[in-house]
Amino acid sequence: MLLTPEDKDAPTRVRRLRRLGLGERAEPAFDAFADRLAEVAAVPYSMVNFIDEKRQFFAGLHTPGGAGSGARLITAATADGGTRGFGRHLTRDYGFCPHVVVRRKALVLEDVCDYPRFAGNPVVDEIGIRSYLGAPLIDRTGIALGTVCVVDVEPRPWGRAGLETIKSMASELVAQLERREAHGP
Template sequence: MELDRPDPYLDEFARNLARDAGTPYAMVNVFGIDEQQFAGLCTPGEHSIFPSVGRSMSLDHGFCPEVVKRGNALVLPDVFASPRFAGNAVVDLINIRTYAGAPLIHHTGVVLGSVCFVGPHPQPASTGQESLTLIKQRRDEVMNYLYRRAGNQLPQ
C-alpha cells in the first residue's frame, strides 16, 4: 500500500478530520528514512493566522514518530502537561498545544504510518477520551480505504 505521495481522497479525509476535531491541522503520514511524508494533509491557508506546513517533516518533529514507535494511539490534550513532549520542535514551529494520533497498522503487523490532528489551543484533560475515540475511528476509516484501494479484502 503506497502512502508516500499526496492522495486527493486522503487530503479530503484530513480536511474532514480537522473540521470534526476543531483543529486547523490534520495529517495522514508515512515514514521514510529521514522524514515523514503527508499523503493526506489539511493545513491552514496562506491568509490564516496559523502557519502552513509542507508535505514533509523531519522525523524529529512532531509526535507521530512516537505513535509509530509505540504502535499505539497517543492523545495529548495539552502538550505542556507532558514535559517529554513539550520540548518538541513543532510546539514552537507551528504553535502546537494539542495532539491526537493513531498508528496505521496493516493486518500483518507492519506500521504503515499514522493519522493525527493537532491544534494551537490546549484542551481540558476531560476531552482526552473523546479525542481518542475520534482518532481511532478515523484510523480505521483510513485503513479500510487503503485495503479497498489495494484491492484487498478487509481483514476480519
Template sequence: MNHDIIDPRLLTAPHDPEIPQRVARLQALGLGNKPDPEFDAFAARLAEAAGAPYAMVNFIGEEEQYFAGLYGPSSTKADALEAAQSSSRATPGRTMSRSDGYCPHVVVRRKALVLDDVCAYPRFAVNPVVNSIGVRAYMGAPLIDRTGTALGTICVVSTQESNWGRPGLALIKSMAAEVEDLIHRREQR
C-alpha cells in the same frame, strides 16, 4: 526553554526497528511520496470532527514524515507550518523530519495518543514543533496494515490546548480504522 539542561534523548525520535519493513511496505502500496486527494479530503473531515485547525494522514519513512493527506486553514499559522517543514524530495509543505512531531512516537508505540496540552508532558513539551509551529495539542492514531506493519498515522494538531480526552481517543481510533480500510481496499484492486 533552555535546551542546555534538557536531556538530549528527549529531542529525538524514538528508536524504530520497523523502518526497513515500513519503507518496503509503503513502496509496495505506492504510498508516502505524493499528495493524495482522498487523503486530503479525509484530513479535512478529521479536522472538522476533532474541531482542530490541522489534520494529516502521515506516512513515516526512514528520515522524514510525508503528509499524503493534509488539511490546514489558509492563514499565517498554515504558512508557519509549511515553513517549518522540510521541502527535500517531496512537495513543499508535505514533509517534516522524522525527529519532529509526535507521530513517530505513535508509530513506535502502536497506540493512539491524546495530548490535550503537550506542555504538560516533559517528554513532549521540548519537541521542536512546540516552538517552531506553535503546537499545543496533539491527537494521533497509528495506521496498521493487514501485514501488521505500522505505516504511519492520522493526526490532528492545534495551537491551543484542547479537551479531546476519552471522546477524542475514540474518535481518532475509529477514523484511523477508516483509513486502514481504505488502504486495504486499494490494495485489493
C-alpha cells in the same frame, strides 16, 4: 533526553509503503480524508502521515483556509521576521507521529507543555503546536504505516470521545487502504 524514538521497524515499513505506492505523493483522497478529520475534530490542522526512516510525509493534509491542496503545512515565524513553511515533509525529529508509530497505539496530548518529553519538540517552539491527538495506521500485515492526527495551537481536552474518534478514523482509513490494495487505486 531522546526526543525521537528509535524505530527498528522503519526498513520493513518503507518496503511496505513502496509496495502500496504510499508516502511519495499527495493524493486528493487523503486530502479529503484530512479535511473530514479536521471537521469532525473541529481543529485547524489534520494529517494523514506516512513515516519512513528519515522523514514524515503528509499524504493528506488540512490546514486553515482549506490549504489541504496547498504546499504549506504550518507557517512559523523566523528570527528575521519572515515565515517558514514546512510543506508536506517533516524530519522524524519534528512532531509526535513517530512516537505513535513506534508505540503502535494512540497518543493523546491535551497540552504538550505538560509533558517534558514532548514539550521540547521543535513543533512546539517553532510552530506553536499545543495539543495533539494521533492514532497509528496498522495494516493487515501488522505494520504501522503511519498515522492520522489532529493538532491545535491551543491546549485541548480531547477526552475519551476524542480518543475513540481518532482510533475510529484510523480504522476507517486502514480499511480504505486495504480495499485499495485489493482492487487497485
